[in-house]
Amino acid sequence: MNILAIETSCDETSVAVVRDGRYILANVIASQIPLHQKYGGVVPELASRQHVLTIIPVLDEALKRSGLDWAQIDAVAVTKGPGLSPALLVGLNAAKAIAFARQKPLLAVNHIEGHIYSNWLVSESDADSGITPPEPAFPALCMVVSGGHTELVLMTQHGEYKMLGKTIDDAAGEAFDKAARILGLGYPGGPAVQKAAESGDPARFAFPRAWLKGTYNFSFSGLKTALLRKAQEYGIETSRPAPWQKQIDPEQTAPMKESMPVPIVQREVPVRDLAASFQAAVVDALVEKTVAAAAEYKVREVLVAGGVAANALLRARLKERLAIPFRYPPLVLCTDNAAMIASAGYYRYAEVVQHDFSLDIEPSARFV
Amino acid sequence: MILALDTSTETASIAIYRPGLGVLAEQTWLSGREQTTQLIPNVQRLMSLVGIDTRTLTGVAVATGPGSFAGVRIGVSTAKTLAYTLDLKLWGVPSLDVLAYPQVAVTAVQVCALLALGRGRFAWALYRTRSARWQRLTDYANNTAPEICETIGKQEARLPTMFCGEIDGATSDVIGGNMGNMASIAPAAAGLRRAGYLAELALQRAANGEFDDPATLQAIYLQPKVEA
Numbered sequence: 337m338n339i340l341a342i343e344t345s346c347d348e349t350s351v352a353v354v355r356d357g358r359y360i361l362a363n364v365i366a367s368q369i370p371l372h373q374k375y376g377g378v379v380p381e382l383a384s385r386q387h388v389l390t391i392i393p394v395l396d397e398a399l400k401r402s403g404l405d406w407a408q409i410d411a412v413a414v415t416k417g418p419g420l421s422p423a424l425l426v427g428l429n430a431a432k433a434i435a436f437a438r439q440k441p442l443l444a445v446n447h448i449e450g451h452i453y454s455n456w457l458v459s460e461s462d463a464d465s466g467i468t469p470p471e472p473a474f475p476a477l478c479m480v481v482s483g484g485h486t487e488l489v490l491m492t493q494h495g496e497y498k499m500l501g502k503t504i505d506d507a508a509g510e511a512f513d514k515a516a517r518i519l520g521l522g523y524p525g526g527p528a529v530q531k532a533a534e535s536g537d538p539a540r541f542a543f544p545r546a547w548l549k550g551t552y553n554f555s556f557s558g559l560k561t562a563l564l565r566k567a568q569e570y571g572i573e574t575s576r577p578a579p580w581q582k583q584i585d586p587e588q589t590a591p592m593k594e595s596m597p598v599p600i601v602q603r604e605v606p607v608r609d610l611a612a613s614f615q616a617a618v619v620d621a622l623v624e625k626t627v628a629a630a631a632e633y634k635v636r637e638v639l640v641a642g643g644v645a646a647n648a649l650l651r652a653r654l655k656e657r658l659a660i661p662f663r664y665p666p667l668v669l670c671t672d673n674a675a676m677i678a679s680a681g682y683y684r685y686a687e688v689v690q691h692d693f694s695l696d697i698e699p700s701a702r703f704v
Numbered sequence: 705m706i707l708a709l710d711t712s713t714e715t716a717s718i719a720i721y722r723p724g725l726g727v728l729a730e731q732t733w734l735s736g737r738e739q740t741t742q743l744i745p746n747v748q749r750l751m752s753l754v755g756i757d758t759r760t761l762t763g764v765a766v767a768t769g770p771g772s773f774a775g776v777r778i779g780v781s782t783a784k785t786l787a788y789t790l791d792l793k794l795w796g797v798p799s800l801d802v803l804a805y806p807q808v809a810v811t812a813v814q815v816c817a818l819l820a821l822g823r824g825r826f827a828w829a830l831y832r833t834r835s836a837r838w839q840r841l842t843d844y845a846n847n848t849a850p851e852i853c854e855t856i857g858k859q860e861a862r863l864p865t866m867f868c869g870e871i872d873g874a875t876s877d878v879i880g881g882n883m884g885n886m887a888s889i890a891p892a893a894a895g896l897r898r899a900g901y902l903a904e905l906a907l908q909r910a911a912n913g914e915f916d917d918p919a920t921l922q923a924i925y926l927q928p929k930v931e932a
């Protein structure tokens with residue numbers, strides 16, 4: 337079954353074609369990072385205007401790369417939420433138009449569930465070498481870490497989830513964005529902090545870890561405050577939050593991008609050490625809770641998903657600490673992309689297929 | 705067969721138009737914030753009413769605003785994707801033109817088309833028939849009702865003006881108070897944007913060999929700057 341999927345929940349316009357939920361025939365992503373960079377975050381109205389312009393060229397490119405014609409597309413999947421309303425609207429109405437025009441089933445997919453299913457996709461390198469890794473084994477522990485989500489979810493079957501814990505304040509990706517803002521490292525924050533941390537000393541500053549004992553919940557706001565205080569001790573001038581920040585859906589503010597040149601100067605302010613110590617504290621919390629939950633629920637695999645899954649330290653520490661297999665998507669599938677929406681649409685087909693065209697966006701959609 | 709779509713304000717309108725014959729079916733209704741949920745289901749219903757399916761379509765016309773940002777984007781995203789997916793001709797037509805076109809055809813005075821943008825502001829433009837051709841006299845603008853009356857009052861030729869569009873009682877009072885007997889207000893039913901007229905304006909563009917590209921068609925926002 338070939339599913340064409342559209343994802344426009346934040347600042348990426350993406351269209352993909354995926355066969356049988358795993359094999360990517362095309363996954364075209366038009367990023368808007370340069371458009372939002374000067375604002376230090378995603379401006380929803382700008383994002384939406386850009387989606388309106390980009391949607392058709394991206395759709396055209398994806399269809400051409402897939403080598404398929406409309407008759408060979410079996411269904412159209414689209415992100416219904418969570419995400420930015422003005423952005424979601426563009427993709428959802430485009431998907432409806434295709435499904436209506438070509439009489440295809442329409443599948444409404446939850447964005448976060450999509451991130452989890454990025455672990456079902458066969459990576460380009462595996463596909464090139466002719467290897468098909470087995471599907472993830474249940475029960476699996478999913479750690480969804482993005483700009484707005486930090487959740488530990490037990491997955492016992494397709495569509496069967498139990499929320500074990502989540503952040504009670506900032507999401508991990510949001511914490512990275514705020515740290516990057518405090519340290520003047522630019523946007524997006526995740527890769528910027530990681531880059532600065534590479535040559536820094538993670539042990540120099542003992543930032544607090546909020547363990548929230550007896551739960552699988554997370555908290556990163558105290559850590560952010562500690563970083564801010566320490567930075568101010570060194571006389572860092574912290575930029576004020578942008579006035580539009582209230583408009584921004586926190587889930588979506590900190591997609592991690594593969595690379596972004598950031599000016600790093602080790603002045604008297606130990607920016608690199610601050611970044612390294614901050615990153616170590618975030619990763620510690622994520623890893624400890626994941627290891628504990630994996631043991632308690634005797635899962636067979638750990639699946640990491642979402643923008644922060646691109647963090648190299650997180651991957652390295654999980655590898656050290658977990659005795660069971662864990663997997664994470666290749667970088668291009670960690671950030672928002674339509675291939676993951678196609679995969680979720682395939683495995684959840686019966687539950688997400690629409691019976692008419694009255695589908696609406698769900699900016700605050702939940703999946704557990 | 706042309707499908708015409710207009711969701712640029714809370715009032716939506718759709719029509720199926722056969723070139724050379726006219727409107728086969730048209731529906732205009734208060735859709736509110738339900739345009740996403742209501743647009744395709746109503747297009748589907750209208751098409752089945754006249755017994756056609758998407759394979760019969762040759763073109764799609766869409767109102768590109770000004771209007772509500774979300775509303776305009778719903779129409780434009782839907783129309784350009786239909787055009788791309790079915791390989792149809794595509795025309796974007798400004799919403800104010802759709803409003804003014806039927807009025808200009810029947811009146812000798814100039815017409816001021818208004819669309820409520822909320823918070824007392826309106827998108828507007830002036831239209832008039834000159835040398836048997838209807839034309840827009842001003843740029844699409846975003847102002848309050850008193851500002852609009854003031855601008856019209858400064859015109860060199862003092863012409864009676866007929867206002868049409870989304871005009872409530874309070875706005876009507878402001879216009880009357882500012883312009884007295886130089887202003888008249890079109891009946892509310894004539895202030896609807898009807899998609900049949902949208903289709904005709906699209907066909908006028910087609911006759912001039914004008915089409916839009918689904919890859920580049922953009923909405924008219926009237927506030928090009930997004931304040932950060």
Ligand SMILES: [Zn+2]
Nearest residue numbers: 447482671672
């Ligand atoms: Zn995401």
